[in-house]
Amino acid sequence: MEIPDNLRYTKEHEWVEFDPKNKTAKIGITEYAQDKLGDIVHIDLPEEGDTFNAHDTFGSVESVKAVSDIYTPISGKVLEVNETVLDGPEMINEDPYSEGWMVMLSVKDTSELESLMDASAYEAYLEELE
Amino acid sequence: MNLKQTPLYEEHQKLGATFVNFAGWEMPIQYKGIVEEHLKVRSAVGLFDVSHMGEIEIHGAGASDFCQKVTCNDITKLKPGKVQYTAILNEDGGMIDDCTVYMFHPEHFMFVINASRKENVLNWLYMQQVDQVEIRDRSQDYALIAVQGPESSNIVSDLIARDVQTITYYEFQVCNVFDQAIIVSRTGYTGEDGFEIYIPISIVKNVWKALLELGQSKGIAPIGLGARDTLRLEMGYRLYGNDMSEKTTPLEAGLSWIVDLHKGSFTGHHALKDQLEKSDFAKVRGLVFLEKGIPRPGYEVFENDEKIGFVTSGTYSPTLKKGIALAHIKTKSKIGSIVQVDVRGKKYNAKITKTPFVEGSVKK
Numbered sequence: 001m002e003i004p005d006n007l008r009y010t011k012e013h014e015w016v017e018f019d020p021k022n023k024t025a026k027i028g029i030t031e032y033a034q035d036k037l038g039d040i041v042h043i044d045l046p047e048e049g050d051t052f053n054a055h056d057t058f059g060s061v062e063s064v065k066a067v068s069d070i071y072t073p074i075s076g077k078v079l080e081v082n083e084t085v086l087d088g089p090e091m092i093n094e095d096p097y098s099e100g101w102m103v104m105l106s107v108k109d110t111s112e113l114e115s116l117m118d119a120s121a122y123e124a125y126l127e128e129l130e
Numbered sequence: 131m132n133l134k135q136t137p138l139y140e141e142h143q144k145l146g147a148t149f150v151n152f153a154g155w156e157m158p159i160q161y162k163g164i165v166e167e168h169l170k171v172r173s174a175v176g177l178f179d180v181s182h183m184g185e186i187e188i189h190g191a192g193a194s195d196f197c198q199k200v201t202c203n204d205i206t207k208l209k210p211g212k213v214q215y216t217a218i219l220n221e222d223g224g225m226i227d228d229c230t231v232y233m234f235h236p237e238h239f240m241f242v243i244n245a246s247r248k249e250n251v252l253n254w255l256y257m258q259q260v261d262q263v264e265i266r267d268r269s270q271d272y273a274l275i276a277v278q279g280p281e282s283s284n285i286v287s288d289l290i291a292r293d294v295q296t297i298t299y300y301e302f303q304v305c306n307v308f309d310q311a312i313i314v315s316r317t318g319y320t321g322e323d324g325f326e327i328y329i330p331i332s333i334v335k336n337v338w339k340a341l342l343e344l345g346q347s348k349g350i351a352p353i354g355l356g357a358r359d360t361l362r363l364e365m366g367y368r369l370y371g372n373d374m375s376e377k378t379t380p381l382e383a384g385l386s387w388i389v390d391l392h393k394g395s396f397t398g399h400h401a402l403k404d405q406l407e408k409s410d411f412a413k414v415r416g417l418v419f420l421e422k423g424i425p426r427p428g429y430e431v432f433e434n435d436e437k438i439g440f441v442t443s444g445t446y447s448p449t450l451k452k453g454i455a456l457a458h459i460k461t462k463s464k465i466g467s468i469v470q471v472d473v474r475g476k477k478y479n480a481k482i483t484k485t486p487f488v489e490g491s492v493k494k
């Protein structure tokens with residue numbers, strides 16, 4: 001299972017790609033999450049300009065079987081929403097770490113990133129789950 | 131809890147299935163993905179293990195009268211070799227189960243019932259048992275494989291080395307395969323042309339493998355319970371536990387076509403007659419979403435800001451690429467009227483629609 005080294009992870013299987021230069025972060029769900037969900041057929045995402053605190057629900061992702069909440073791993077304001085996955089949510093199944101990103105935030109407090117898992121910690125966490 | 135497994139469990143493992151607990155059974159929910167499996171059945175052919183279903187035989191000189199008494203459809207319309215969709219009711223008209231009845235001859239019938247309802251059905255039948263009626267639970271003896279899809283008839287013909295066109299919709303024949311008798315029934319739960327095959331446990335692995343091999347050139351694939359649910363919901367077929375319960379009558383479930391109030395007395399008859407006279411009850415009806423969103427069981431339904439009921443089954447329709455639902459709603463509104471479904475705090479417009487939601491290949 002793919003777990004890119006350059007990302008940070010949550011126990012709810014979201015990933016964060018932090019851009020230190022612009023203090024922005026892209027957020028999506030992991031390969032593991034999309035595999036467990038199965039065919040993703042609908043997602044709900046926030047509007048540009050919405051602000052969230054870490055651990056807030058910012059949307060939902062629905063497979064044929066079930067609906068799951070998605071949480072913001074870190075606090076911030078929504079700069080951009082990926083229109084491609086709104087129109088074609090199957091992109092999240094196909095390419096969860098790249099084309100399947102969901103929202104980009106301006107990061108409010110970069111220290112929050114420290115509380116997230118790195119790739120090896122997330123890998124160990126997945127092994128525990130299995 | 132110890133989950134039961136069907137005799138095909140290892141075959142599913144080899145085929146890469148993911149499993150789910152369904153009514154105490156460890157059943158494949160999917161192999162490759164629900165949408166892909168769903169479309170496979172609509173376009174070609176799929177193979178389902180539904181061995182968890184229960185089979186109960188009714189024997190004896192009183193079998194015919196007994197079946198007539200414990201079901202709401204008219205059993206006298208059945209002939210040997212024919213199948214009928216019906217329901218077993220309690221005295222209040224509530225559904226103990228929905229089921230199919232197979233007539234072998236006037237003193238031999240078979241009920242095919244939901245796995246989750248087996249104990250309730252058996253107890254209820256025993257309570258109504260009379261002289262000259264024998265009730266036999268055969269669920270342990272039969273595995274059940276469904277072959278469903280527009281290509282299914284060729285494959286089943288090859289299996290039994292006989293043209294299945296002599297078996298028409300809701301008919302069955304007893305055939306011989308691997309020196310054993312199997313029951314080949316032209317029925318299903320997908321809306322596609324297809325067969326349900328009752329097979330002695332001892333040969334079911336051979337039959338499963340033979341069907342996969344015979345169907346290879348048609349692109350046959352194993353199908354899990356996930357796609358079974360989306361397929362049945364596209365056809366508006368009710369599911370016990372979602373759209374039906376002991377508190378729902380068949381009239382409320384939108385199954386008035388399986389109720390015959392003129393056939394004479396049967397268990398639940400009075401309650402249904404009373405309900406029909408009052409005519410003021412909530413019914414299960416079809417909804418199609420007009421906006422992106424997916425209805426799920428329990429979501430509330432509104433009309434002019436008034437709550438009129440709730441969703442009993444809901445999913446994404448892989449064929450229509452829209453949310454579809456069955457909802458238990460109280461309204462006088464006609465087909466085409468717009469209602470709202472509360473999806474996690476947001477109201478979505480949906481249209482009351484006739485079912486089935488899509489056309490299948492089934493040859494009625």
